[in-house]
Each structure stands twice: as structure tokens, then as C-alpha cells.
Amino acid sequence: MSLRTAKIVSLLVTLIGAIVLWQGSTFSSLGNQQGYEPVQPINFSHKLHAGDNQIACLYCHSGADKSKVAGIPAASTCMNCHQRILKDSPEIQKITRAIDENKPIEWVKVNDLPDHAIFNHSRHVIASIKCQQCHGAVETMDRISQADTLSMGSCVACHRSHREVTLDEVGRPVVSEEATAKKLMASTDCSVCHH
Ligand code: HEC
Ligand code: HEC
Ligand code: HEC
Ligand code: HEC
Ligand code: HEC
Numbered sequence: 001m002s003l004r005t006a007k008i009v010s011l012l013v014t015l016i017g018a019i020v021l022w023q024g025s026t027f028s029s030l031g032n033q034q035g036y037e038p039v040q041p042i043n044f045s046h047k048l049h050a051g052d053n054q055i056a057c058l059y060c061h062s063g064a065d066k067s068k069v070a071g072i073p074a075a076s077t078c079m080n081c082h083q084r085i086l087k088d089s090p091e092i093q094k095i096t097r098a099i100d101e102n103k104p105i106e107w108v109k110v111n112d113l114p115d116h117a118i119f120n121h122s123r124h125v126i127a128s129i130k131c132q133q134c135h136g137a138v139e140t141m142d143r144i145s146q147a148d149t150l151s152m153g154s155c156v157a158c159h160r161s162h163r164e165v166t167l168d169e170v171g172r173p174v175v176s177e178e179a180t181a182k183k184l185m186a187s188t189d190c191s192v193c194h195h
Helices: 003-030 045-053 075-082 090-100 121-126 131-135 151-159 177-181
Strands: none
Touching: 075 090
8 A cells, every 4th residue: 555545545534533423423412312211219100100199290390380390399299198108118218318318319300401492391381282292101101211302303393383283182283263263372483492
């Protein structure tokens, strides 16, 4: 191999490497965490609470219809029930200990948008969009996983469709006279979701 060929080969290798790196970083900046299902510090089951025992989502996520964040319940909310129910279970003892030591339970955040994107729970919940539309069938999950891509594409697709339609009780778009009468206007302006 001549020196010249060697130089071209090494240039090509560098270029290909750069392209692979660039694509990799584009991927990670898209941050698609769909399916992310971290282990939590307490073995809390939505299936058991929201499914089998039908405790309302808003009982624990009381910010969802009032503010930007849905919020994670404080340990004291758990004790509304667990000072009686299963209080000797090792998992429940972890809650008691957190309260005694005055330490928050360190739940691992699952759904997490990048800081440059703005989201607001109450606007969606008041517009009758079901939690399940974005979070999947939470009431069947023993451990929470991220159901949606939460990509800009998925936000914008729904915002666009809401210029003409509204949603039924399970969150599917419906077109009807009534729906048209109370149609929602979801903007697709960049500034609505980015500051
Ligand atoms: C008894 C309290 C309780 C009820 C009822 C409850 N949750 Fe939760 N939820 C929690 C706790 C605690 C966490 C944090 C631990 C975890 O992720 O499992 C959580 C986490 C979540 C998360 C993930 C948060 C993140 O980090 O992204 C979603 C989404 C969620 N809940 C939705 C719902 C929905 C929808 C319902 C109703 C179908 C519901 N929850 C009912 C207590 C509750
Ligand atoms: C409104 C009542 C209520 C609230 C509030 C509540 N739980 Fe429960 N929890 C229950 C019931 C009912 C069971 C199932 C009891 C059974 O199976 O006998 C349960 C079971 C559990 C279990 C299973 C324990 C075991 O050993 O099997 C864990 C862990 C748990 N809850 C954690 C939590 C945490 C953490 C919170 C707060 C974020 C919470 N619970 C809030 C009612 C509640
Ligand atoms: C239109 C989509 C959408 C709907 C509807 C929705 N969420 Fe969320 N949820 C999100 C997004 C996006 C995040 C991540 C927000 C962030 O990281 O800034 C999130 C985060 C959460 C979290 C983590 C804590 C927080 O507030 O950031 C919980 C808990 C939660 N949602 C519960 C609920 C519940 C309960 C409902 C229904 C009452 C609901 N969500 C309805 C999209 C939605
Ligand atoms: C299932 C449909 C749906 C999805 C998915 C959805 N939205 Fe929305 N969004 C709406 C509707 C409908 C409204 C308008 C509600 C109203 O009229 O008050 C809205 C309103 C908003 C607003 C308030 C706009 C304003 O004028 O202040 C923001 C911000 C927003 N959405 C961000 C997001 C982001 C970010 C995502 C993705 C993570 C998302 N939305 C996903 C349906 C959706
Ligand atoms: C309905 C909400 C919504 C609207 C409207 C919206 N975005 Fe986004 N955008 C998001 C969310 C959520 C993310 C983060 C998730 C992702 O990267 O897909 C994002 C990510 C981005 C990113 C970063 C992409 C990356 O690779 O990290 C850019 C750049 C961007 N948006 C530009 C725009 C521009 C320009 C407009 C107007 C034409 C716009 N957005 C309108 C919700 C929105």
C-alpha cells in the first residue's frame, strides 16, 4: 500500500467513525426512553393499587388536574392506609423508616422530558385526555415503564389532530357534531412547547 493510499484509507476510517459517532449522539439527544422500567426503592405496584383496589390516580397524583406536575405522593399519603394495612410487611417498613428518619423515598423518575420542552398536566387532564393516552395501561403495571416515546413527533401529532377532533373516554379521536362543538385548540407553535 502506498503512503497516499494509506492516507486516504485512514481519512475514510476517520470519516466513517465521525458519522457513526454523530448518528449515535443524534440518537441519544432524541432521548427515546420508551420501555424504560427502572427498579424502584420500594416494590410499589400500580396493578395492586390502581387496578385491583381501584384507588383513583388523583388520590396519589393530586397535582395532575391542578398544575404543571402530577407529583409523586409523600410517604405520609401511603400511611393513610398502611398504618393499618400490612404494616408489618418489610416493604411497608421501608415507608415507616423513611418517615421516622425524615428522609424522602428516592423514587426513580421514569418519564422525563429534556429541560427545553414544556409540558403541563392540568391543561391535558382538564381537556379530558386520559392518563393512559400518554402513560399506557398503568393500572395493569406491577412496575411502571415509559409507555410512550414522548417525542416531539408524538406531541405534535396529537396537537395537530385536535384542530378538528376531540377524544372519547378512552382517548381515541372522535368526529361528531358534539365533538366539533366543543373542539379543543391545541397549538403547534414552537413557543407553546419551547421557551
Ligand atoms: C396509592 C398511590 C398511587 C396511585 C393510586 C397511583 N399512583 Fe402512580 N405512582 C405512585 C408512586 C409512589 C409512584 C412512584 C413509584 C413508581 O414509579 O412506581 C408513581 C409513579 C407513577 C408514574 C411514573 C412517574 C414517573 O416517574 O414518570 C406514572 C405515569 C403514574 N404513577 C401514573 C398513575 C396513573 C395513571 C394512576 C391511575 C391509573 C396512578 N398512577 C395511580 C403512586 C400512585
Ligand atoms: C388508599 C389505601 C392505600 C394507599 C394510600 C396506599 N396503599 Fe399500598 N396497599 C393498599 C392495599 C389495599 C394493599 C393490598 C393489601 C393486601 O393485598 O392485602 C396494598 C399493598 C401494598 C404493598 C404490598 C406489600 C406486601 O408486602 O405485599 C406495598 C409495597 C404498598 N402497598 C406500598 C404503598 C406505598 C409505597 C404507598 C404510597 C405511595 C401506598 N402503598 C399507598 C392500600 C393502599
Ligand atoms: C398528554 C400526555 C400526558 C397525559 C394525558 C398525562 N401525562 Fe403524566 N406525564 C407526561 C409527560 C410528558 C411527563 C414528563 C414530564 C416532564 O418530564 O417534564 C409526565 C410525567 C408524569 C409523572 C411524573 C411526575 C411529574 O409530574 O412529572 C406522573 C406521576 C404522571 N405523569 C402522572 C399522570 C397522571 C396520574 C395522569 C392523569 C391524571 C397523567 N400523568 C396524564 C404526559 C402526560
Ligand atoms: C392525546 C393528545 C395530546 C398529546 C399526546 C399531547 N398533547 Fe399537549 N395538548 C393537547 C390538547 C387538546 C391541548 C389543549 C388543551 C386546551 O384546550 O386547554 C394541549 C395543550 C398543551 C399545552 C398548553 C398550550 C398553551 O396554549 O398553553 C402544552 C404546553 C402542551 N400541550 C404540551 C405538550 C407536550 C410537550 C406534549 C408531548 C410530551 C403534548 N402536549 C402531548 C393534546 C395533547
Ligand atoms: C406540542 C409540543 C411541541 C411543539 C409544538 C414543538 N416541539 Fe420541539 N420538542 C418537543 C418535545 C417534547 C421535545 C423533546 C423530545 C424530542 O427530542 O423529541 C422537542 C424537541 C425539540 C428539539 C430538539 C431535538 C433534539 O434532537 O434534541 C428541537 C430543535 C425542537 N424541538 C424544535 C422545535 C421547533 C423549531 C418547533 C416549531 C416548528 C417545535 N419544536 C415545536 C415538543 C414540541
